[in-house]
Amino acid sequence: MISGVYMDVFDRRIWKRFWQIARMYWYSDEKWRARGVLALLILLLLVFTGLGVAINYANRNFFNALSDKDSQEFTVSLLMFLGVLVLATPVSALFDYVRKLLGVNWRLWLTGYYLRRYFSDRAYYHINNDEKIDNPDQRISQDIASFTGTSLDFLALIVSSLIQLVAFIGILWSISKTLVAILVAYAVIGTAVTALFGKRLVNLNFLQLRKDADFRYGLVHIRNNAESIAFYQGEGREEHQVKERLQEAVSNSLRLIGWERNLAFFQKGYEYVILVLPYAVMAPLYFSGEIKLGVIMQAADAFIQVLAALKIVVSQFQQISLFAAGVSRLESFDAAMERNGNRIDAAAPVIACREEPCLSLKQVTLLTPNYGQTLLRQATAEVPSGGGLLIMGPSGSGKSSVLRAIAGLWNAGEGEISRPPLAEMIFLPQRPYMVLGSLRDQLLYPLLAQETTDEELRKALETVNLANLPDQVGGFDAVLGWGQLLSLGEQQRLAFARLLLTQPRYAFLDEATSALDVTNEALLYRHLRQAGTTFVSVGHRPSLVEYHDQVLELQGGGGWRLASARGFKADAPA
Numbered sequence: 262m263i264s265g266v267y268m269d270v271f272d273r274r275i276w277k278r279f280w281q282i283a284r285m286y287w288y289s290d291e292k293w294r295a296r297g298v299l300a301l302l303i304l305l306l307l308v309f310t311g312l313g314v315a316i317n318y319a320n321r322n323f324f325n326a327l328s329d330k331d332s333q334e335f336t337v338s339l340l341m342f343l344g345v346l347v348l349a350t351p352v353s354a355l356f357d358y359v360r361k362l363l364g365v366n367w368r369l370w371l372t373g374y375y376l377r378r379y380f381s382d383r384a385y386y387h388i389n390n391d392e393k394i395d396n397p398d399q400r401i402s403q404d405i406a407s408f409t410g411t412s413l414d415f416l417a418l419i420v421s422s423l424i425q426l427v428a429f430i431g432i433l434w435s436i437s438k439t440l441v442a443i444l445v446a447y448a449v450i451g452t453a454v455t456a457l458f459g460k461r462l463v464n465l466n467f468l469q470l471r472k473d474a475d476f477r478y479g480l481v482h483i484r485n486n487a488e489s490i491a492f493y494q495g496e497g498r499e500e501h502q503v504k505e506r507l508q509e510a511v512s513n514s515l516r517l518i519g520w521e522r523n524l525a526f527f528q529k530g531y532e533y534v535i536l537v538l539p540y541a542v543m544a545p546l547y548f549s550g551e552i553k554l555g556v557i558m559q560a561a562d563a564f565i566q567v568l569a570a571l572k573i574v575v576s577q578f579q580q581i582s583l584f585a586a587g588v589s590r591l592e593s594f595d596a597a598m599e600r601n602g603n604r605i606d607a608a609a610p611v612i613a614c615r616e617e618p619c620l621s622l623k624q625v626t627l628l629t630p631n632y633g634q635t636l637l638r639q640a641t642a643e644v645p646s647g648g649g650l651l652i653m654g655p656s657g658s659g660k661s662s663v664l665r666a667i668a669g670l671w672n673a674g675e676g677e678i679s680r681p682p683l684a685e686m687i688f689l690p691q692r693p694y695m696v697l698g699s700l701r702d703q704l705l706y707p708l709l710a711q712e713t714t715d716e717e718l719r720k721a722l723e724t725v726n727l728a729n730l731p732d733q734v735g736g737f738d739a740v741l742g743w744g745q746l747l748s749l750g751e752q753q754r755l756a757f758a759r760l761l762l763t764q765p766r767y768a769f770l771d772e773a774t775s776a777l778d779v780t781n782e783a784l785l786y787r788h789l790r791q792a793g794t795t796f797v798s799v800g801h802r803p804s805l806v807e808y809h810d811q812v813l814e815l816q817g818g819g820g821w822r823l824a825s826a827r828g829f830k831a832d833a834p835a
Contacts, residue, residue, distance in 0.1 A: 275463075275585050278592040283412060286370050298363045302413075303420055305356040310424040312349045313566070314432075319345060320562055325555030360413050367409040375401055378598045386670060388597050396474035400594040404470075404587050411584045429566040436552075436560045440542050444568055447538070451531050455524065462524070465517040467586035472510035479506045487745070539564040611672045617679035620644045620667070620767060620795065625676035626819070627659065627666050632673050636662050638819030639676070642811070649790075650797045651805055651826070654815030660799045663813075664688065664769050667797070680767075687765040691772035693756035695743040700734060703743055704759055713762060721762050724788055725754040726781060750776040757785045761792060768796040779804055 287295055319342040326335035379385050379401065388394050434441050483490060483499050490499055539561040546552045609632065612625060621644070627637040636659030644650045652660045665671040667680055668688060680686070696706050704718050705711050718737055722728055731737055734746070747755065753776050760768055768789065774782040786808035789796055798805060806812060812829040814822050 275588055279412075279588045282371075282408065282588070282591060282595065285374060286367050289370060291366070291370055295363070295366065298359060298366070302356065302359050302363060302417065305352060305359060306417065306421050306424060309349065309352050309356060310421065310428055312345050312352065313425070314428050315345045316342065316349075318559070321555040321559035323555070324558040325553050328554040356417075360417055361410075364410045364413045367413070368406050371409060372401060372405050375405065375594075375598075383670065384598050388594075394594060394597045395471055396478055397594060397597075399470075399474040399477070400590055404591050404594070407584070407587050408591055411580070411587070415581075415584070425566050429563040433560060433563040433567055436556060436563070437543065437546075440539060440560060440564060441567075443538070443542065444564060448568060451527075454527055462517070462520055462582040463585045463589075465513060465520060466583045467589055468513050469510070469517055470586060470590060472506070472513050476503070476506040476510050479503045485744075609673065610675045612666060612674045613677040614669055614672065615677060615679045616682055618681060619646065619679060620681065620797070621679045623677045623679070625666070625678060626674045627662060627671070628673040629662075630671055630673050635819040637674075637815065637821060640813070640821050640823075642813055642823050644795055644797060645810070646795055647793050648795060648811070649809035651809040651812045652797065652799045652815065653801065653805075653812055655817060658815040658817045660815055661771050663815075664771055664797070664799060667769065685766040686769065687760055687763055687767075688769045689753075689756050689760060689771065689773040691775055692749065693752045693759075693773075695747075695752060699738045699740050700731060700743075701737040703755060704737075704762055706759060708763060711762075717762070721758040722755075724761060725758045725785060727751065727754050727758065730755075748776070750781075753777055754781065754785070757788075760794075761788060764792060764794075766795060768794050770796060770798040770800075772800055773798070774805075775800070775802075783808070 286292075289295075319338055322334065323338040323342060326332075326338050379388075379397070385397070388397050394400075430441065433444070479502060483503065490496065540557065543552065543557045543560050547554065547557055612627065622640050622642045625637060625640045626635065627640075628635050642650065652663055654660050662671060666674070667678060668683070668686075694706075696702050698706075701718065704721065705713060715737055719728065719731065722730055730751075734741060743755075744752070753773055756773065774785060777785070782802075782804065790808070798809065806826050806829055809826050812824050812826055814824070814829070816822065
């Protein structure tokens with residue numbers, strides 16, 4: 262059960278969601294190219310089905326010749342049969358290629374579309390805190406690929422089935438109207454019985470996608486935190502949590518295969534009966550001499566082709582239920598990004614944010630995003646150009662949250678924040694972000710296109726006491742796992758080098774020197790002053806006070822006080 266409601270493959274809402282996602286590509290700027298390839302795909306299907314009809318007639322003549330012991334007709338039928346097979350082989354291969362090519366193009370466009378939305382307005386940040394959305398990485402990397410590929414598979418199957426139905430039901434009707442009536446009734450009964458399994462199978466497939474993704478995430482989490490786990494000797498706890506996730510995935514899988522087994526009992530019997538049904542109906546006509554053996558074989562082949570077209574739901578139900586579950590996951594991801602774009606409730610108070618040359622807070626009341634706790638109440642402060650503001654206070658008082666508000670990540674509350682454009686600001690968290698790339702990329706992030714010489718890079722590293730790092734790792738173009746290779750102190754100094762190279766007007770440092778000794782900390786703040794950067798720091802160390810002009814002390818429960826650095830030191834207990 263998802264959100265208290267069972268999903269059903271026959272629920273129009275699922276297929277409405279499917280069309281809402283699918284139509285974006287077919288009405289995009291690539292629509293003519295996409296529709297052209299789709300038209301080629303359908304043309305190949307028509308040709309392939311036409312060849313199937315030719316094989317049906319060749320098969321009839323082939324068995325008639327055998328029955329009549331007519332060697333000349335047998336040879337002609339055999340050559341015709343082989344000729345059609347020769348033509349069908351490249352058509353089939355080309356059809357598969359075109360279908361996969363269209364799937365790749367569709368996936369590329371749709372993934373690009375979702376990535377733009379994912380990185381727009383920092384949706385990736387807000388969605389990461391959305392309890393309704395699990396594993397957004399899987400939804401982008403796997404669910405989209407499954408959506409596009411499976412959609413085209415089903416499209417090809419449906420179109421092929423319709424063409425087969427039109428092509429072969431005429432043949433079957435001309436041979437036996439009774440067989441057509443039996444066939445239609447058989448297909449309707451099969452579809453109705455299969456529908457009974459619908460709701461449960463879709464729901465279990467939805468859960469399986471989630472449980473498998475949770476298990477993979479647990480393993481990735483261990484890989485990303487291997488050193489911390491090793492220091493804590495937390496192998497037992499981590500093994501336990503991964504096994505719990507695996508057990509949940511396996512338990513759901515067992516329920517899923519149990520329902521698939523129940524469906525298979527019906528499906529297998531349903532498929533086996535059709536092997537003898539056309540022969541049982543046509544045999545009396547053959548024994549009475551009304552038809553030849555070849556006609557029975559032609560009728561049996563046409564029967565199977567028409568039934569295959571009519572029993573799509575029966576034969577493909579597991580795949581349809583899995584696909585419906587994937588559509589639901591992708592639609593909920595799409596809805597989450599839509600909520601992000603409209604996440605401000607018109608009735609809820611928000612902090613106004615204005616772009617100004619200076620940084621200031623005017624009567625700012627800051628609340629947690631769910632409006633459940635007040636972190637700051639009617640605070641007013643201004644950071645002079647080239648100056649420094651230190652935010653201090655007990656743990657949990659909301660120091661880092663003030664930086665989130667300045668960055669625009671949190672806006673629940675009242676008042677006004679004036680700040681320069683985000684392009685003129687850089688934020689250094691306690692654990693610096695190590696990008697996937699070279700040492701050069703680490704230093705220039707996020708302005709990777711910035712023209713900077715190796716000498717300038719070396720000078721920045723010398724400034725932060727990492728002069729030997731390029732030689733130790735193999736140069737600026739070495740690509741390594743920097744988060745694991747460098748200590749936290751080295752990462753913090755590397756982040757400072759990044760700051761010095763970027764030369765922003767404003768810098769925000771959230772415990773950015775917590776892993777450094779006092780000497781290195783003083784060195785880095787001295788260079789920050791010399792660069793003329795205006796900075797705001799969050800920290801606990803009393804030594805930080807002397808590098809700043811003002812101190813904003815958060816006292817918990819929304820209380821605060823603003824003092825000059827000199828006055829704050831004078832008031833501090835000895």
